[in-house]
Amino acid sequence: MGRKQNPDSDHDAMTISEAAKILRVSRTHLNTLIDEGKLDGVRYTQVGHRRILRAAVLAYKEESKTTQKKGLNRMVEASERMRLYDRELEGLPVRRKS
Template structure:
């Protein structure tokens, strides 16, 4: 990956710390995502610090939400097929109005 200099006029670039905070992940994990090519649009400051475009971070966040939702839906479907919810309901105490 070539190092691109971050233009001074680029106001939509975020620091790694800012992006990690927005994604609720550690800076180390965010750097791993960048190194693995899962997050792009990265440039470097004159001091050699990574900067990432806000749009890329927001797009990754949205895609992560979609992926998580799909995974949760598959888990719920599997639980229904295995009748796990029925078993849970059987164990719940019944409250009666008195």
């Protein structure tokens, strides 16, 4: 990724710490995502500090939530196909509506 100068003129730029808090990840992990090209919208200050666009952070957060939800749904479907839930329910009392 090439460096772009003067991100402070972009009002929607945030620090790595601020972005990490929004994503609920460590700064180290966030920097890894940036270095691996998984997160766009990164700019650099004149002294080399990273700033990231709020829109990019929010888009990544939404994409991550969607990916997690799909993965969880696949896990539940696989568990149901394997009848894992049936085994967990064995022996539990059944409550019937009166």
